[in-house]
Amino acid sequence: MSAASCLLSEDQFLCCICLEVFTDPVSTPCGHNFCKNCITQHWNSSPLCECPVCKRKYYTRPELHVNTFISEMAAQFQLSAQQEASSSSTRRSEQQSAKPGEVLCDVCTGTKLKALKSCLVCLTSYCETHLQPHQTVSGLKRHQLIDPVKSLERRICSKHDKPLEMFCKTDQMCVCVVCSVSDHKRHDVVPLKEEYKVKKAGLVKKQAELQGMILKRLEKIQEVKRSVQLSKEEADRELEGGVQFFVDLMESIERGLDELTEAVKEKQRTAEKQAADVIKELEQEIFELTKRSSEMEQLSSSEDHLQFIHNFSSVKAVPPTKDWTNTSIHPPSYEGMVVRAVSQVEKKLNDQMKSLFEDELKRVQWYRCYAVLDPDTVHPRPPQYKGNDCRCVLSNLGYSSGRFYFEVTVDKWSTWTLGVTRKDNVKGQVQLSSSNGFWTLCLCSDGYVVSTEPAVHLSLRSKPVKVGVYVHYDEGLVCFYDVSTAALIYSFSDCSFTEKLYLFFSPWGHTQPTPQSGPPLTNPLRNDP
Structure with a gap:
């Protein structure tokens, strides 16, 4: 099966609908193969079942049969393709050259590969391939390997060509074994590994201190944020109270203006009604007098002596009228109305301001301190x-x-x-x-x-x-x-x-008691008498 699959190309295992290697391959009555899901969806989207390859039409959906042979061949082909892809990837990875900044293998010729380890004895960095002798040869196994580093010569004593394996605490420098018994013989010299542990412990402690400083600063940030939030809440409360105060104030002013306007208009309406009543009464008297004057004029032009004498008594009398000598219409007085209206608004404003000041004083009294x-x-x-x-x-x-x-x-x-x-x-x-x-x-x-x-x-x-x-x-x-x-x-x-x-x-005055004889401070811990 494996040998046969190697002779077949990928095209022979592709579904003509999805163009991918067969998944659950099935065969139609006309002998063509498709992925089961592909041919099913194809027929579901078409009113008539038709073979996508030979265009054969089926008026009733035919039964699909699983093609076991094609299924096994496709599975074998997929497995082989995956193995080939994995092998190729591994080979590419093994042959991958080092990236900029990475330590290079000192043994590689041509394209330098990435170093896997550095040897402090050989003073050489090795890639995975060239490192194998250090992992297999008994003599090389004893060499000290470290993670790849550059400038290995800096780890060798320039005077004795020995590894820097000791640390001189007196001079605070790395030295070799020969230096420790010669130039640094009377100094406090310890193994490099021991000093590493000490300094690492100190570094861990310092790092813990830094973490503590970071934590304190994070707490300070939270404190500042809480302060900002409290400030915002206080600002919102202050703004809300201020807006309400001015709304009430404007309503009081508008209400006072409306009341003033209504009072002035009411006075004017009363004066106008009084004047209208007088005018109406005067007009009625004028009408009566004009009527009597017309009757007199008509009677005076009469040539009938008997008729004149007969009507004279009724015409000569003046109709009853009112004595208007002392009657007059005085304009209403508006003096003081605006002042009284403003006084009422002022009283309301004073009441509101008193309440506002009391609330303000209560707020600041929260910060009362005891002092002597x-x-x-x-x-x-x-x-x-x-x-x-x-x-x-x-x-x-x-x-x-x-x-x-x-x-x-x-x-x-x-x-x-x-x-x-x-x-x-x-x-x-x-x-x-x-x-x-x-x-x-x-x-x-x-x-x-x-x-x-x-x-x-x-x-x-x-x-x-x-x-x-x-x-x-x-x-x-x-x-x-x-x-x-x-x-x-x-x-x-x-x-x-x-x-x-x-x-x-x-106290400004030598005749008055001094603060020493009785401090004028209110004790916040007790009520004043």
Whole structure:
């Protein structure tokens, strides 16, 4: 069977429909062979069964018979073809030349093949064919083989022509056995393999450290992503609240405008109706008077003396009319309507803003911190003390990141200064200004002033009893709140903080109690009385 198949060509085993070697070959009554699936699909797609080769027509689908002989021959041919293809592939692989960058066989002549191993004794790299003696000859089996490498001469001692098999820890270099007992005799020399294990262990440890650093950075990435997500959620909430606030505000304004428009129009409609009623009544009287005037004119032109005298009494009387002397139509007064409408909108706006400020204050109060004024930072009293000299004190703790919030009771002082500053700012005389590192709110003889440049004077509706100080270090934001009314007093924005910030307080007045006798800070761990 095998010999016979070798004499046959591939064309004799091809299906004329799929042009591939037969799969499950069957024969038609006319003697032609096809793949069973091919002829079945061919006939299923045609209304009439017809042989694709001889065109013989079958009006009833004929029975297909499996061609055992053709099936066996086709299977044998496929097996032979596969074996031939595999053998050819193996031969091509064995004869494949090395790719650029790969180590070449030093023994090959002509086309250099890829080296499989390098011998440290022979200082030669071998392909699979030329490596066979090292795998079969007993003397060559003892040679040290390694994965193929270039520049084998670098592994040989240039002085003694011996393999570099030792490592000098003193000089941190590879040496040969002869070097270890001569030039490096008094040095700490160990076998190269031993040093390899030590350095490999160190490398593994260093790699573990790198993996730990990578892990920390991956965790930091997750932390940053979580921070971004929290920031987005906070931004969405803030935007949602802001949009709702302005929607309510616009609805209030539109509602106030509609009410004002309706009130003005109602007044105008009332005035127009009153005027229309008067005009209608006047027109009715004019009609009656005109009618009587017409009767008088008609009677006066009469030449019948008897008729004239007879009708005179009824015609001469004037029809009953109203005295219009004191009757007048005054235009309606619209004064104050717009003001009242705006006042109502303002009241609604104030209510909404109060609610907004209260919510804002509650949010920043989440960052309330416990702080105590540090007696060691009290500004010393000058030798020539004057009543208007400013003495100040800082909190005992400083902050260099994040957010923090303090509340300070200020109603016991007639003048005071409150805010945040750097620690080194209280060591001498310095002007309180944001450019000098003071972000403060002050109550002085001129009223309320903030330490901007130039200073800004504020007009507050009420005198604060307790002032809240909120700082967002990373955003460069300092805000002052009237805690009692939840109103925002002032905000410093876009500040540049580079050092720790401390709570700053000055009572401004030597007759008032000093912070040492009673710090004006609210303790966040208890409620103020």
